[in-house]
Amino acid sequence: MTETIEREAPELPLHMRREGFDPVPEMAAVRDDEGVRRVTTSFGVPAYLVARHDDVRAVLADNARFSNAGRRAFDAPGAPPLSDAERERMRAGNLLAFDPPEHTRLRRMLTPEFTVRRMRRLEPRIVEIVDDHLDAMAKAGPPADLVADFALPIPSLVICELLGVPYADRVSFQERTSRQLDISLPMDDRLALAREGREYMADLVARAQAAPGDDMLGMLVRDHGSGSGGDLSTDELIGIAELLLIAGHETTSNMLGLGTLALLRHPDQLALVRDDPAAVGHSIEELLRFLGIVHSGIPRTTTEDVEVGGVVIPADSLVILALAAANRDPRFLAGGDRLDVARDAGGHLAFGHGVHHCLGAPLARMEMRIAFPALLRRFPRLALAVPFEEVGFRAFHFIYGLQALPVTW
Amino acid sequence: MKIEADRDVCIGAGMCVMTAEEVFDQDDDGIVVVLEVEVPAEHADAAARAVASCPSGALRRIDD
Numbered sequence: 310m311t312e313t314i315e316r317e318a319p320e321l322p323l324h325m326r327r328e329g330f331d332p333v334p335e336m337a338a339v340r341d342d343e344g345v346r347r348v349t350t351s352f353g354v355p356a357y358l359v360a361r362h363d364d365v366r367a368v369l370a371d372n373a374r375f376s377n378a379g380r381r382a383f384d385a386p387g388a389p390p391l392s393d394a395e396r397e398r399m400r401a402g403n404l405l406a407f408d409p410p411e412h413t414r415l416r417r418m419l420t421p422e423f424t425v426r427r428m429r430r431l432e433p434r435i436v437e438i439v440d441d442h443l444d445a446m447a448k449a450g451p452p453a454d455l456v457a458d459f460a461l462p463i464p465s466l467v468i469c470e471l472l473g474v475p476y477a478d479r480v481s482f483q484e485r486t487s488r489q490l491d492i493s494l495p496m497d498d499r500l501a502l503a504r505e506g507r508e509y510m511a512d513l514v515a516r517a518q519a520a521p522g523d524d525m526l527g528m529l530v531r532d533h534g535s536g537s538g539g540d541l542s543t544d545e546l547i548g549i550a551e552l553l554l555i556a557g558h559e560t561t562s563n564m565l566g567l568g569t570l571a572l573l574r575h576p577d578q579l580a581l582v583r584d585d586p587a588a589v590g591h592s593i594e595e596l597l598r599f600l601g602i603v604h605s606g607i608p609r610t611t612t613e614d615v616e617v618g619g620v621v622i623p624a625d626s627l628v629i630l631a632l633a634a635a636n637r638d639p640r641f642l643a644g645g646d647r648l649d650v651a652r653d654a655g656g657h658l659a660f661g662h663g664v665h666h667c668l669g670a671p672l673a674r675m676e677m678r679i680a681f682p683a684l685l686r687r688f689p690r691l692a693l694a695v696p697f698e699e700v701g702f703r704a705f706h707f708i709y710g711l712q713a714l715p716v717t718w
Numbered sequence: 719m720k721i722e723a724d725r726d727v728c729i730g731a732g733m734c735v736m737t738a739e740e741v742f743d744q745d746d747d748g749i750v751v752v753l754e755v756e757v758p759a760e761h762a763d764a765a766a767r768a769v770a771s772c773p774s775g776a777l778r779r780i781d782d
Binding site: 664 | 729730731732733735736737739744746747748749767770771773774775
């Protein structure tokens with residue numbers, strides 16, 4: 310917990326500032342009073358912060374006027390400028406850095422792998438992985454760090470098996486991806502980590518090209534690789550795999566850790582998730598809404614002058630979307646600052662909206678639907694092993710979560 | 719109530735299948751297939767929610 314504080318960290322941008330689970334009051338005030346505010350990003354670039362649910366949804370739905378491909382979204386003053394060639398290589402295959410039709414081309418290669426039906430076929434294996442980790446926790450006995458022993462390894466193993474990444478490599482890639490998304494680290498360091506990640510993935514892609522397996526890398530090589538007449542370049546393969554590896558374990562793991570903490574703070578709601586299988590679906594949506602772990606997603610760049618919430622945003626401006634605050638907008642739903650797992654939280658923006666809506670959402674939902682009840686049933690007396698005030702939140706991380714969650718049972 | 723789907727716009731997020739599986743399915747490529755163009759009354763609410771929540775805006779409802 311002290312580690313991030315002792316480091317000379319940059320000031321947190323407003324949309325990432327929290328008090329425990331909640332966006333800070335100033336963020337809620339932007340949403341409720343102004344709607345749109347001029348801010349400065351953590352990179353020191355001026356931007357427009359959009360905070361109301363209907364405005365955020367409208368921006369996400371309008372990829373023609375709010376582009377994901379703007380170069381300035383990833384530029385940091387003071388960072389060494391990348392050559393155009395390296396920039397393009399680093400961007401290749403990253404679905405989040407393209408607009409249609411380039412985005413559509415990549416996304417269509419991946420959608421067959423994430424259909425609801427395909428996810429259901431994975432269910433038995435996910436159940437097994439969850440049970441194995443619960444067995445190991447039970448065997449070792451309390452206390453445990455729920456992040457290290459449960460929340461992180463489960464989605465990490467699932468995405469490794471799905472993608473075709475050796476789980477034995479987890480220590481290095483877990484640390485690398487986590488540090489890559491830590492905005493308190495100097496940009497040079499994060500860039501070096503991104504290069505390291507691509508080198509690691511380049512090696513795995515080369516192996517898949519030589520002998521494609523039954524996993525997703527193998528499928529992409531077989532169905533879309535240049536060896537079989539497809540148009541997916543090696544750089545794109547590397548980019549896709551790197552994005553899926555990061556997105557596959559950095560997100561669900563934080564939902565499992567932070568979600569368990571939220572339920573422990575609301576014992577009546579925890580009991581509902583534990584005891585009522587019919588309540589689990591709604592509970593997951595409410596936890597997604599309430600926790601809003603992806604503070605903002607990828608900033609958009611306006612392609613023309615455009616009005617949002619009564620404010621004219623000039624062409625070529627950065628637009629930051631305050632997803633977590635939007636999910637609690639009183640115009641969207643009443644009592645949004647309260648966790649209520651019995652409510653219908655449909656329409657939340659935790660997975661985004663528009664063409665970049667989270668590709669892995671069906672997988673994440675399935676992992677959570679299995680993992681939360683299984684954990685709570687195995688350890689019905691699950692409790693915090695430290696006072697709540699001592700639980701360390703990951704304040705500087707692109708995705709909100711916990712550093713550790715000491716529990717006992 | 720009728721449902722229309724634009725399969726060129728669909729991004730295969732699967733929200734409709736999760737929301738109203740009696741009305742929607744995905745083909746092998748993950749793209750939406752409307753199972754019940756004329757939505758039976760008992761599934762109308764779920765179908766309307768699916769249309770509203772479609773991330774890509776591929777679904778349209780046509781009221782009688």
